[in-house]
């Protein structure tokens with residue numbers, strides 16, 4: 169006897185969407201969808217829900233005005249998800265200390281969905297994973313909790329997220345959205361749903377595994393490209409060539425890829441390659457390039473700290489000279505508050521271990537979060553600097569730091585001090601007399 173299938177719900181104005189996980193990805197998506205359909209956002213964090221209910225998004229991805237204007241409802245109570253026609257899961261997929269994928273949040277979210285799922289509903293995962301996680305790991309979890317059968321009672325899809333924190337151009341409303349599902353009807357329903365949100369168009373991938381693979385290589389490719397530039401930056405540094413000058417010249421070629429050297433942190437580029445590598449090893453392939461890229465990028469904090477200490481040798485705290493080092497920026501990326509996997513922390517830790525006093529200033533990051541995650545006290549302003557620093561280290565290209573002038577450095581640095589410009593931020597700024605400059 170053949171099974172009776174409950175068809176996937178049709179997408180229309182009355183569709184009820186539940187977004188599970190309201191972070192950098194989930195909140196902008198939930199707000200964008202709420203302009204077209206009924207959306208309930210659920211987050212496991214009571215604090216996050218309370219802040220959103222009070223109209224505050226501490227990721228700064230959605231403005232208070234937009235949040236206030238949105239019909240999005242948010243909740244901490246999973247039982248309220250039970251009427252959803254479509255669940256969209258946008259929870260974190262980090263790595264643990266050994267760089268192994270940690271699927272705990274994803275599995276917990278799958279169980280939450282399973283407990284609230286009704287026949288005919290769609291379940292879409294957006295979290296970045298390796299090919300197979302949605303169907304082989306999340307699906308059984310949902311089936312077990314719901315007692316429903318995938319493909320018969322509910323329908324599974326995957327739609328990777330491409331947003332880029334702090335990027336106001338490539339928003340969820342403008343970029344091409346990949347969707348994929350276990351059957352054509354569900355894929356079409358997802359194309360209709362996401363098509364309401366993005367003007368960039370929807371691409372229906374061949375299947376869920378293909379969409380998972382596409383996402384994970386997008387970020388692994390970026391990581392490898394940056395690793396290459398970081399490697400040549402180190403080679404050229406030994407040759408006393410500036411990689412910035414070299415790149416300026418090389419970039420005049422039509423097909424040279426424009427990547428910059430630097431720290432690779434955050435929740436995506438420095439993490440996702442480990443997901444692909446993990447699965448590669450499981451199936452008996454040694455992911456050489458992927459892991460070499462990770463090693464190079466993960467070592468950049470040490471490279472920068474050691475290079476700067478070599479410049480400071482003889483004028484430093486380790487030899488008893490009083491001035492501290494001022495590190496400008498702690499978040500993983502310019503103009504975003506996200507501190508997760510910040511590689512600046514590696515620089516600070518190494519300088520401290522080598523005996524330097526280090527202060528960190530970041531006007532964008534949350535001071536309480538810096539303390540909680542890294543035990544770093546952020547210096548709140550620079551008004552009392554009194555030209556005391558032996559080194560000003562530009563670690564993150566926040567707009568506030570880009571605006572620095574010759575006078576800014578004069579106010580911060582002691583005579584003979586060093587500006588360590590790891591981002592090449594101030595290459596066009598003249599340094600005050602007697603102030604040295606180090607850059608790649």
Ligand SMILES: NC(=O)c1ccc[n+]([C@@H]2O[C@H](COP(=O)([O-])OP(=O)(O)OC[C@H]3O[C@@H](n4cnc5c(N)ncnc54)[C@H](O)[C@@H]3O)[C@@H](O)[C@H]2O)c1
Pocket residue numbers: 188189190191192193194210211212213216258259260261273274276277280294295296297329330331332333435436
């Ligand atoms: N941040 C990005 O720019 C970006 C871009 C593309 C893809 N991604 C991927 O999207 C996913 C989400 O990333 P993010 O940056 O939005 O993460 P995030 O940490 O900003 O947000 C995740 C939210 O999910 C909540 N959460 C955790 N476990 C939960 C659970 N079991 N049930 C409900 N809520 C739960 C957290 O409290 C948090 O508010 C990850 O897989 C990430 O790799 C992120």
